[in-house]
Amino acid sequence: MSDELDPPLPDLPAADAPSTQSEPLARAIGERYLSYALSTIMNRALPDARDGLKPVHRRILYAMRELRLAPSGGFRKSAKISGDVMGNYHPHGDSAIYDAMARLAQPFAMRYPLVDGQGNFGNIDGDNPAASRYTEARLTLAAEALMEGLAEDAVDFRPNYDGTLTEPVVLPAAFPNLLANGASGIAVGMATNVPPHNLHELLDACLHLIKSPDARDETLMNFVPGPDFPTGGVLVEPREVLAEAYRTGRGSLRLRARWVREDLGRGNWQIIVTEIPYQVQKSKLIERLAELIQARKVPILADVRDESADDIRIVLEPRVRTIDPEQLMAALFRMSELEVRFGVNMNVLIDGRVPKVCSLKEVLRAFLDHRREVLLRRSAHRLDRIANRLEVLDGYIVAYLNLDRVIAIIRHEDDPKAVMIAEFGLSDVQVEAILNMRLRALRRLEEIELRAERDRLSDERAGLQALLAEESAQWAKIAEQLKEVRALFGKSAPGGMRRTEITDREDVQPVDMDAMAPREPVTVILSRMGWIRAIKGHQPLDAEVKFRDGDGPFMALHAESTDKLMLLGQNGRFYTLPAATLPGGRGLGEPLRLMIDLPNDAAVIDLFAWREGDMHLVASTAGDGFIVGAADILAQTKAGKQVLNGVALLRRRVEGDHIATIGQNRKMLVFPLSELPEMARGKGVRLQRFKDGGLSDATCLTLSVGLSWKDPAGRTRTEADLSEWLGARASAGRMAPRGFPRDNRFN
Known part of the structure; x- marks a missing residue:
């Protein structure tokens, strides 16, 4: 081995061989x-x-x-x-x-x-x-x-x-420790993760497997319904998922914290978490819940307190008493380690040599086969010990029957060992036992006691020989041993009862956080250097605001604290920023690029509040664009969502029935909105044809109302008749109207 x-x-x-x-x-x-x-x-x-x-x-x-x-x-x-x-x-x-x-x-x-x-x-x-x-x-x-x-x-x-x-x-x-205590480890090219189980249930399954060696994994689940974690908790998985994990040796199980609703009287209540998932550190769980409160990701959760002593007691205090505790906990299960996934991978060594991903039955069978081998080896060892003792007892009986002669031989013979072997026919072991006996032991040489011990050992030897000769007797002995272990560590022993509850109840839908969060007006300010903040209330967008040295205003908009803010980067990606997570207006804000993964070489093109159902025109500097729906620009991660392929130039909310574009050559084109395709992602189609340069700006308008802009003096000018600039999409257009801004911008 x-x-x-x-x-x-x-x-x-x-010594004379080369060393390399x-x-x-x-x-x-x-x-x-x-x-x-x-x-x-x-x-x-x-x-x-x-x-x-x-x-x-x-x-x-x-x-x-x-x-x-x-x-x-x-x-x-x-x-x-x-x-x-x-x-x-x-x-x-x-x-x-x-x-x-x-x-x-x-x-x-x-x-x-x-x-x-x-x-x-x-x-x-x-x-x-x-x-x-x-x-x-x-x-x-x-x-x-x-x-x-x-x-x-x-x-x-x-x-x-x-x-x-x-x-x-x-x-x-003496018991299946692999499943009882579980195991985890990472090797080279493979790993293992075995969940702990209840020992009483495991031993019941072993006893059934002894009676029915061909039992299936699904049958064994009648005895082992699922893992039993030392920290308790609630296992939220249907029986079919557990059965598949036990059959294949691989799976993923959802483990949740155990909680109760504690009534405080007068309609007040709080949630008490009494058990947390296995391998979750309580201190980090508390920190995570505190972060959710601070970031206002769960606005209806007011406070979290750790009142644990020897037992677990985490107090969750709601901000709104009318909310359903089940819905609040469903939201916390999704956002924190109050619910975790335990990956099952029963990859173990069979006979200490071969790694294999085993099913529940295969692991129990490996344990039972090992117990049988242990029983056979212990029985054979005991037989050897009995044979040695019986040989010594036979020598003692001969010595007792000839005690005076034995004493005389020992006193007078020069080689008593050889004389005793020749005279009484004793073996070397028997003579050595007699010669090594102390004098005080002579009084114990009672023939009745010697023969009683010999008969008892002979009966034990016969029983062991019968055990070694018959496999059914061996399994019966193993079953007897397992029952003794079950009595010692089973349900009747301290800590032997099952701790983890197994349920397949339907998930409660989490509460709509946006609906329950307090709705407050805010003014979002983004500086030129990329620092963002949210000031309470709708302040004038041109109001004086303090910035860092060398920095200044870039964008400002009115929003609500429950809004999702959308940011378009020059790389064509849209990023989502919950307004509730923005830093307050007391300071100078925080760097925008710490909140989203916007590359340093990609400038911010637009910042606006997301509204369901809106349509948006997006265009690149090359003059390509398309219309995209609000649902298609909503990003779920900090990395954002790629929508426009190319260098983004603008984003405009779609309204009206026509689109006006103007190029760097000051030629303007007006064409119907219906000529632009609706897409979720891509390069788009050509908006206007340019001989030199590219697109400068675009806007949406209603043709019957006309096009308005502000002149350098701040006066609003309107061009009601746009027939001169009407054309098909991708046309070259005509020179802009007299008095159009020199920066080629509609707004």
């Missing part, structure tokens, strides 16, 4: 990386399906056993334990060993802790354990059950890393 797990050392070169050798780089790197990958997979990251342990955990438990740290005994310093593990079995960093041992002692990480810790071993908030010199530890009853039979040749042993000691290849494992 050792030769298969550890690659053999290369032969050392002879040549080989292709690809082969050299490939062989070395393959060795590293195999070592990581088999000796570090993946657990064994038989005892559910990785080598570091197995060595920790074995070293603690060697230190005699029994559950009923005293504690020893964790530094002593990690030092022994590192020096004798696991030549790696002591901090890694201590961290692994600390996890075995954490009741929020292990469903059935294997180490009994005394001191600070970390908490569910995510705090690290105290230094190893400050904590103490010993084994638990569960760990003792995993190692029961080590002294009875139940498993193979192999030399440790330096060949001075031996260590078990695998533990006897």
Whole structure:
């Protein structure tokens, strides 16, 4: 077994041989990386399906056993334990060993802790354990059950890393620890993530599998309905999803926090979270909920408080008492770690050699086959011990029947051993036992007692021989052992009841945050250097506002706090900014590019409030454009949404029945709006044909009303008759009307 797990050392070169050798780089790197990958997979990251342990955990438990740290005994310093593990079995960093041992002692990480810790071993908030010199530890009853039979040749042993000691290849494992406590790890090219389960349910499934070896995974789910996490929670998955995960060994499960509505009287209430999902740090969860409140992403949530002591108690205080608590929690489940996805990947080592993604049945079958092998080895070991004892007892009986002669031989003969063998026909072992007997033991040589012990051992030997000869008797014995373990760690034991609730109830639709948020007028200001803020109330857009040195006004608009603000970048992408998340007007704002992924070389083209149902004209500097709907420009991420292919020039809200365009050559064209296509994304079509230059501006208008603009003096001028500039889309157009602004802008 050792030769298969550890690659053999290369032969050392002879003294006169050259010290270097040549080989292709690809082969050299490939062989070395393959060795590293195999070592990581088999000796570090993946657990064994038989005892559910990785080598570091197995060595920790074995070293603690060697230190005699029994559950009923005293504690020893964790530094002593990690030092022994590192020096004798696991030549790696002591901090890694201590961290692994600390996890075995954490009741929020292990469903059935294997180490009994005394001191600070970390908490569910995510705090690290105290230094190893400050904590103490010993084994638990569960760990003792995993190692029961080590002294009875139940498993193979192999030399440790330096060949001075031996260590078990695998533990006897009285219960299916892999599924009971779960496992996680990342190897090279593969990973594992096994959820913890309830031990009583697992043992029930094992007993059923003994009776019906051909049972299906779906049948085993009658005994194991799903994972049972140490932190409880609610598993929100239908039976079909769980069945598929157990059948294939892969899946994704939704785990939620458990909560209750606490009535405070007079119509007031608050939500109390009593259990959080597995592997979620409470402190980070509180921080996330506080961020949601600060960013006003959940405006109806007023406050979050952590009132936890030994148990979990997170208080969520609503701002609006008329809201349904189910809807509020549904929104929080979507936005925070109150709901997480647990990925199931039951990739484990079969027989300590072959990594395989196993189903529920295959994992239980690997455990039961291992238990049968342990039973056979322990029985064979016991038979050897009985045979040796019976041989000694027969010698004692002969000595008792000839006690005076035996004493005389011992007193007077020079070689009593040879004389006794020749005279009484005893074996070497029997004579050695008689000669090594103390005088005070002679009074115990009662023939009745000797024969009673011999008869009892003979009966035990017959029973063991019958057990080894019949497979059904072996499985009956294993079932009996599993029932004993179930009585010790099952539902009747402390902490043995199921903690995680499994439900497939329908999801409640989360509350519409925009509808429940307070609607307040705001004035959004964007500076030339890209700093944005929102001032309360609708201030005059040309009002004096303070900016940073060297900065000044760029854009300003009136909006509501519940609006979604749309920003068009020069790169043709639209970005969404909730107005409620903008910094207030007390300061000078925050950089826009920290809120969205707008490249530094892409200028801001337009900023406006999104309205459902609106249509927008977008155009590029090359003179191409199209009409896009409001739903098609709404972005869901900071990266924005690509709409216009090309360098964006403008965005105009579509109204009226015609479009007017003007080029850099001051030629203007008016054509019907119906000639522009509606698209969700693309380059668009040619708006106006230019001989030189490109597009300067475009606007939407109603032909019967005409076109208006402001002259340099600020007076509004209107051109009612636009027939001179009417034409088909992509025409060249005619020179702009007399008095049209010199900057070629309609507004």
